[in-house]
Amino acid sequence: xxSSSKEGERRRRYxxxxxxxYQDMYRYAAWLCRDKAIAEDVVQEALLRxxxxxxxxxxxxAAKPWLLTIVRRENARYFxxxxxxxxxxxxxxxxxxxxxxxxxxxxxxDMRAAIFELDDDYREPLVLQVLMGYSTSEIAEMMGLKQGAxxxxxxxxRHKLKDSMExx
Amino acid sequence: MNCEEYxxxxxxxxxxxxxxxxxxxxxxxxxYQREMLALNAKIAKAMQLDVPELKMPQLPAIETNNxxxxxxxxxxxxxxxxxxxxxxxxxxxxxxRTSEVFQSYDTLAEEVLAHMDHEPAALRVTDKxxxxxxxxxxxxxxxAIFDRGESLITYAQPCKINGKDVPHxxxxxxxxxxxxxxxxxxxxxxxxxxDGKNITGIILPVGDGSIAIxxxxxxxxxxxxxxxxxxxxxxx
Numbered sequence: 579x580x581s582s583s584k585e586g587e588r589r590r591r592y593x594x595x596x597x598x599x600y601q602d603m604y605r606y607a608a609w610l611c612r613d614k615a616i617a618e619d620v621v622q623e624a625l626l627r628x629x630x631x632x633x634x635x636x637x638x639x640a641a642k643p644w645l646l647t648i649v650r651r652e653n654a655r656y657f658x659x660x661x662x663x664x665x666x667x668x669x670x671x672x673x674x675x676x677x678x679x680x681x682x683x684x685x686x687x688d689m690r691a692a693i694f695e696l697d698d699d700y701r702e703p704l705v706l707q708v709l710m711g712y713s714t715s716e717i718a719e720m721m722g723l724k725q726g727a728x729x730x731x732x733x734x735x736r737h738k739l740k741d742s743m744e745x746x
Numbered sequence: 747m748n749c750e751e752y753x754x755x756x757x758x759x760x761x762x763x764x765x766x767x768x769x770x771x772x773x774x775x776x777x778y779q780r781e782m783l784a785l786n787a788k789i790a791k792a793m794q795l796d797v798p799e800l801k802m803p804q805l806p807a808i809e810t811n812n813x814x815x816x817x818x819x820x821x822x823x824x825x826x827x828x829x830x831x832x833x834x835x836x837x838x839x840x841x842x843r844t845s846e847v848f849q850s851y852d853t854l855a856e857e858v859l860a861h862m863d864h865e866p867a868a869l870r871v872t873d874k875x876x877x878x879x880x881x882x883x884x885x886x887x888x889x890a891i892f893d894r895g896e897s898l899i900t901y902a903q904p905c906k907i908n909g910k911d912v913p914h915x916x917x918x919x920x921x922x923x924x925x926x927x928x929x930x931x932x933x934x935x936x937x938x939x940x941d942g943k944n945i946t947g948i949i950l951p952v953g954d955g956s957i958a959i960x961x962x963x964x965x966x967x968x969x970x971x972x973x974x975x976x977x978x979x980x981x982x
Contacts, residue, residue: 588808601797608795615870618798626803672872677795689792707759708786709793714759733757740785 592632595641596625602642602710603649609705610653612694614676623652646710647720692742700735703728753778760786854932854949855940857907858958861914862925862942868901868916869923876902885913889930891979908932919970924961926974930982932956953980 603624608617627648635644678690693701706717714732718725747755747765752775755762760782769776862868876884876899884902885892889911900923901916907929915926925947934956940947947960948967952975959967959974 585808589805592805596800596802600800604797605793605795609793614798618801622801622803626805629803629805630808632808685788686792689788693789693792704789705793708790729754729758732759733754736757736760736782736785736789739789740781743785743788 588632591638592629595628595638595645599642599645603645605709606646606705607649607653608677609693609701609709610650610698611656612677613674616656617677620649620652620656623655624649627652642710643712643716643720646706650720688743689739692739695742696735696738700731700738703731704735707732749775756782853938854908854929854934854956854958855938858927858940858947858949858960859942861905861907861927862945862960868903868914868925870900871918871922872900873898873918875899881915884915885928886911887981889913890928890981892928893977895973895977897973897977917970919961919965921962921964924959924965924967924970927958927960928955928978929957930955930980950975952978955980955982 600621604617604621607620607624608614611617611620624645628645631648635641678687678694693704696704703714703717703721706712706720707714712720714728715725717723718728721728723731747768749768749772752765752768752772755764756775756779760779762779765775769779878894881892881894881899881902884904886904890913892913892915898918899915900918901914903914905912905914905927907927910929910931912932913928915928916923917926918924929949931954933954934949934951936951938949940949940958940960942960944963945960946963946965946967947958948971949956949958950971957974957978959971961967961970
């Protein structure tokens with residue numbers, strides 16, 4: 579195979595994976611960082627990194643966790659440099675508020691705000707389970723936790739959301 | 747399984763199917779599971795954020811000729827030896843990645859632009875100033891004294907350029923964020939223009955160092971230059 583056809587094949591493979599998983603990558607980034615502009619930056623960096631290391635992905639069936647792990651690392655890298663203050667739901671930046679402003683009704687808006695306010699430790703496994711469809715053992719592997727810890731966090735996260743919705 | 751165990755498992759995963767024998771005899775736990783399933787549906791809906799249109803980053807060319815099939819895997823007779831070798835390879839790989847050994851630029855202007863590309867989040871339009879504490883961390887007294895004056899500084903980060911400490915600041919100009927890189931150890935002979943995509947700037951010689959100022963093409967950088975230069979005193 580010539581160099582240019584290899585390059586073309588590589589690009590087609592990449593485009594296909596991005597087309598399938600871009601939405602998941604963005605939503606995961608957005609819920610991790612809770613900021614629309616930062617999520618877009620994180621995804622851009624993740625797309626670039628995925629392109630550079632595409633040859634390390636041997637099996638396209640494993641593309642989703644591979645890409646989400648890249649997003650997770652890029653998000654961590656971003657916040658390594660800039661340790662942001664705790665998010666105050668009543669005092670959001672425009673870019674943070676933009677994430678919440680999209681809800682089409684009040685109940686959804688309240689739920690989004692409640693998820694937004696969850697600690698990172700609770701929000702992330704919940705996103706991986708509910709939005710990304712991972713099992714607790716897969717989440718444990720991705721987050722480097724024991725399965726029991728994931729179960730506890732998920733249990734607490736739902737109770738916090740339940741309480742939060744009941745008090746609104 | 748008792749009620750507490752059943753509910754903990756259900757709250758961790760509302761689709762939990764274990765404990766069917768308990769659920770069959772406990773109407774309260776069945777009601778609890780229905781409640782958790784309803785909550786979960788709301789969570790799932792709330793998490794479906796609108797996704798902006800995909801903007802593909804500029805992808806660098808990859809040398810595909812070097813990508814060859816891996817040879818058949820040889821077996822390591824001694825797993826411990828394999829572990830040691832893998833650790834060494836990993837450590838070398840990480841140190842090379844983080845040391846930026848392989849990144850070189852022909853000119854300081856190119857490096858300044860590359861650095862800005864690397865930290866796009868610095869260029870957010872905001873009216874929230876960085877704290878004095880953060881500014882002091884970004885501009886340590888051993889490098890320079892920076893008088894923030896009336897400037898709205900919205901980003902301050904200690905960075906490296908050419909392996910040297912460089913305070914990276916962003917102030918909000920008339921036409922958006924303006925990047926300022928204080929480079930006390932980068933001496934330039936004369937003012938050097940910087941030209942990037944939609945941005946323009948200059949590297950000014952200041953004493954034994956230099957200051958890069960980069961903003962939108964519409965930004966009147968000339969008026970900023972003097973105040974920025976007057977705000978800085980090298981202490982190196």
